[in-house]
Amino acid sequence: MRIPDYPSQDSESWAQVDAWFSEKLAPEDADLKYALANNAEQGLPTHDVSALQGKMLAIFIQMSRAARVLEIGTLGGYSTLWMAKALPPHGSITTIEFNEHHAQVAIQNIKNAGLDKRVTLYRGAALDVLPTLAAPFDLIFIDADKGNNPHYLEWAIRLSKPGTVIIGDNTVRGGNVIDSSSKDPNVIGLRKFVDMISEDERLEATAVQTVGEKGWDGFVMAIVKAG
Ligand code: DHB
Ligand code: MG
Numbered sequence: 001m002r003i004p005d006y007p008s009q010d011s012e013s014w015a016q017v018d019a020w021f022s023e024k025l026a027p028e029d030a031d032l033k034y035a036l037a038n039n040a041e042q043g044l045p046t047h048d049v050s051a052l053q054g055k056m057l058a059i060f061i062q063m064s065r066a067a068r069v070l071e072i073g074t075l076g077g078y079s080t081l082w083m084a085k086a087l088p089p090h091g092s093i094t095t096i097e098f099n100e101h102h103a104q105v106a107i108q109n110i111k112n113a114g115l116d117k118r119v120t121l122y123r124g125a126a127l128d129v130l131p132t133l134a135a136p137f138d139l140i141f142i143d144a145d146k147g148n149n150p151h152y153l154e155w156a157i158r159l160s161k162p163g164t165v166i167i168g169d170n171t172v173r174g175g176n177v178i179d180s181s182s183k184d185p186n187v188i189g190l191r192k193f194v195d196m197i198s199e200d201e202r203l204e205a206t207a208v209q210t211v212g213e214k215g216w217d218g219f220v221m222a223i224v225k226a227g
Helices: 011-025 030-041 051-063 078-086 100-112 126-132 146-158 173-178 185-199
Strands: 068-072 092-097 119-123 139-142 165-169 203-212 215-224
Touching: 011 051, 011 203, 011 215, 030 078, 030 100, 051 078, 051 139, 051 165, 051 203, 068 078, 068 146, 078 092, 078 100, 078 119, 078 139, 092 100, 092 126, 100 119, 126 146, 139 146, 146 165, 146 185, 173 185, 173 215, 185 203, 185 215
Parallel strands: 068 092, 068 139, 092 119, 139 165
Antiparallel strands: 165 215, 203 215
């Protein structure tokens, strides 16, 4: 069992249910298995999305018929692979990773999967890379340093069009997101991210709390409105 990021006394049951559904509905292919094993071997933190969450992203891509995807925060590319595999033949993913070692491992995992033509990985600070990217993206997954989420949201909107889906990971954080006195920069960043979404008339959004092998966390999902 992996160590949950936000554990509780129910963590083990949540992980068992995740394992049952994953085996039925989101089995990992050899490329995804390789990526997780390679990440572990090379000492990357196990903050990847779960298999079920990777499959959820893959299904969102298909539901929204996304062809141009942007990911902020690659880590070892596990979520990148789930999303890349769900793209239409002409689809592509741009993914940004700050940590040089994580980026190198991600490139190995992407090459191993034969997806290097579909995935462009930029190494560096997302706030340096984002201004160089061409709009629009159809789906944007924000999963990097959460303290910067307010800035990432501004860029996501700039790089969007009506109908673009914007998804933020780790927005519940074991319930810490509602702590208005938190000194945790991740919580502060996420609270501002949610406030900005709430006040932005261009966006329609919801939040989904999740339990599973990662513990108690969740996603915020927004869509850019027409007009
Ligand atoms: C952390 C980061 C993540 O993106 C995640 O999904 C879980 C945990 C972290 O930095 O603790
Ligand atoms: Mg995450």
